[in-house]
Amino acid sequence: KSLLLLLFAICSLASWASVTSYHFYDTAPTGQRLYYYKTSDSTVSVSGARDISGNLIIPSSVIYYSTTYKVTALDYEAFSYCNDLTSVTIPSSVTSINGKAFENCQHLTNVTIPNSVTKIAGYAFWNCFGLTRISLPDSLTEISVRAFGSCTGLTSIHIGPLVSSISPEAFVGCVNLDTLYFNAKNLQENVRWDNVRLESGFSTLQLRYLEIGDSVQSLPFKIFSGQSDLPSITVPSSVNSIGNNAFEGVNT
Numbered sequence: 001k002s003l004l005l006l007l008f009a010i011c012s013l014a015s016w017a018s019v020t021s022y023h024f025y026d027t028a029p030t031g032q033r034l035y036y037y038k039t040s041d042s043t044v045s046v047s048g049a050r051d052i053s054g055n056l057i058i059p060s061s062v063i064y065y066s067t068t069y070k071v072t073a074l075d076y077e078a079f080s081y082c083n084d085l086t087s088v089t090i091p092s093s094v095t096s097i098n099g100k101a102f103e104n105c106q107h108l109t110n111v112t113i114p115n116s117v118t119k120i121a122g123y124a125f126w127n128c129f130g131l132t133r134i135s136l137p138d139s140l141t142e143i144s145v146r147a148f149g150s151c152t153g154l155t156s157i158h159i160g161p162l163v164s165s166i167s168p169e170a171f172v173g174c175v176n177l178d179t180l181y182f183n184a185k186n187l188q189e190n191v192r193w194d195n196v197r198l199e200s201g202f203s204t205l206q207l208r209y210l211e212i213g214d215s216v217q218s219l220p221f222k223i224f225s226g227q228s229d230l231p232s233i234t235v236p237s238s239v240n241s242i243g244n245n246a247f248e249g250v251n252t
Contacts, residue, residue, distance in 0.1 A: 021037055021047060022035035022036060022037050022047045022048065023036060023037055023038045023044075023064075024036055024064045025050075026059075026062045026063075026064070028056060028057060028058060028059060029057045029059055030054070030055055030056050030057045032049060032050070032051055032052050032053075032056055033049065033050040033051060034046055034048075034049050034058070035047045035048040035049065035050070036062060036064075036069065036071075037075065038069065039072065039073070041067075042067075042068075042069060042070060043069060043070045043071075043072045044062065044069040044070070044071055044072070045071070045072060045073035045074065045075045045078075045098075046058060046071060046073070046074050046075060046078050047075045047078060048075070048077075048078055048079075049078065049079055049082065052079065052082040052084065052085050053082075053084035053085060053086075054084070054085070054086055054087070055086060055087040055088075055089075056085060056087065056088045056089070057089045058071065058074075058088070058089065058090055058091055058094070059071060059091060060091035060092065060093040061093065070093050071091060071093050071094060072093055072094060072095055072096075073094060073095065073096045073097075073098060074090070074094060074096070074097050074098060074101045075098050075101070076098045076099045076100055076101070076121075077099070077100045077101070077103065078098070078101045078102075079101055079102050079105060080100050080101070080102065080103040080104060080105070081103065081104045081105070082102075082105050082108075083104070083105065083106050083107055084107060085102075085105050085107065085108050086107055086108060086109055086110070086130075087108070087109065087110040087111075088102070088108065088110070088111050088112065089112045090111070090112060090113055090114055090117070091114060092114040092115065092116045093116065094114065094116060094117060095116055095117055095118055095119075096117065096118065096119045096121070097113070097117060097119070097120045097121060097124050098121045098124070099121040099122045099123055099124060099144075100122075100123045100124065100126065101121070101124045101125075102124060102125050102128055103123055103124070103125070103126045103127065103128075104126065104127045104128070105125075105128050105130075106127065106128065106129060106130055107130050108125075108128045108130050108131060109130045109131060109132065110131075111125075111131065111134055112135075113134070113135065113136060113137050113140075114137060114139075115137040115138055115139045116137070116139055117137055117139060117140060118139055118140060118141045118142065118162075119140070119141065119142045119144070120136075120140065120142070120143050120144065120147045121144045121147065122144040122145040122146055122147060122167075123145070123146050123147065123149065124144070124147045124148075125147060125148050125149075125151055126146055126147075126148075126149045126150060126151075127149070127150045127151070128148075128151050128153075129150065129151060129152040129153050130153055131148075131151050131153050131154055132153045132154065132155060133154065133155065133156055133157075134148075134154065134157070135158065136157065136158055136159065136160060136163075137160065138160040138161060138162060139160075139162060140160055140162060140163055141162050141163060141164055141165065142163070142164070142165045142166075143163065143165070143166045143167065143170045143201065144165075144167050144170065145167040145168075145169050145170065146167070146169050146170065146172055146173075147167070147170050148170060148171050148174060149169065149170075149171070149172045149173050149174070150172070150173035150174070151171075151173070151174050151177075152173065152174065152175055152176055153176065154171075154174050154176065154177045155176050155177060155178065155179060156177065156178075156179035156180070156181070157171070157177060157179070157180055157181070158181040158183070159180070159181065159182045159183060159184050159187075160183055160184065161183050161184060161185045161213075161215040162184075162185070163184040163187060164184070164186060164187060164188050165187075165188055166187065166190075166200070166201030166202075167190070167201055168190050168198045168199045168200065168201055168203060168204075169201075169204065170201045171201065171202070171204055171205055172204040173204070174204070174205065177205055178205070178206060178207055178208040178209065178229075179207070179208065179209040179210075180202065180205070180207055180209070180210050180211070181211045181213065182210065182211065182212050182213065182216065183212075183213030183214075183215045183216060184215070184216060185215045185216060185217050185218075186217055186218050187218070187219075187220055187223065188220065189220040189221045189243065197221055197222075199222055199225075200220065200221075200222050200223040200224070200225070202223065202224060202227075203222070203225070203226065205227075206227070206229055207224070207227045207229065207230055208229050208230065208231075209230075210224065210227070210230055210233055211234075212233070212234065212235060212236055212239070213236070214236050214238050215238065216236060216238055216239055217238055217239060217240055217241065218239065218240065218241035218242070218243070219235075219239060219241070219242045219243060219246045220243040220246070221243035221244050221245060221246065222243070222244070222245045222246060222248060223243065223246050224246060224247055224250060225245050225246065225247065225248035225249055225250070226248065226249045226250075227247075227249070227250050228249055228250065228251050230250055230251075233247065233250065
């Protein structure tokens with residue numbers, strides 16, 4: 001009996017993300033039930049889901065008791081362990097994807113992130129190894145710790161012009177991510193609370209192709225150090241500041 005209950009619980013996790021707190025629920029355009037938490041008199045966040053599988057389109061707004069609420073965020077663990085989820089379209093009303101939002105969605109292959117999202121929080125796509133590529137919007141400013149950790153299917157990534165913060169472990173475990181299109185205007189150096197300078201957000205990668213865009217003005221401390229497999233690097237004329245050891249160990 002205990003084994004049967006355990007199996008039932010595991011199977012349930014595949015299609016039902018934990019719903020820790022919500023005010024109401026509604027049906028998504030693709031038929032799944034989404035739970036919402038009111039964050040103001042006119043906005044809500046998606047706090048969880050039930051019976052999630054296949055393709056999901058998250059609405060930009062929902063109506064509850066004749067009031068229209070704008071969907072502005074995906075909450076902590078909103079879709080975690082939804083293993084039958086294969087595709088997600090996030091509306092342009094959303095500005096933040098919070099921690100572990102899609103953690104362990106192992107069959108997720110496609111995510112459309114709109115040009116409104118500014119932050120992807122820690123572990124947001126942790127262990128989504130079905131993802132082979134993801135388009136990050138130009139609105140993005142921050143990629144937090146292990147946001148894409150252990151996404152072993154990822155092979156390339158594009159960093160847009162407004163990104164100013166990338167955690168040293170943002171892409172840890174992405175063993176096949178070897179192509180980087182980097183266009184961040186002024187990426188900030190990673191510094192610990194006690195002022196110790198940390199590695200860059202790309203230190204865990206082994207890049208084979210790097211393209212630095214014309215929006216880039218500065219390259220911080222050790223940003224591409226240790227990338228010994230890069231055949232060449234072209235630094236555009238827009239770059240006016242290069243930090244210490246930015247290309248340390250690069251054999252080009």
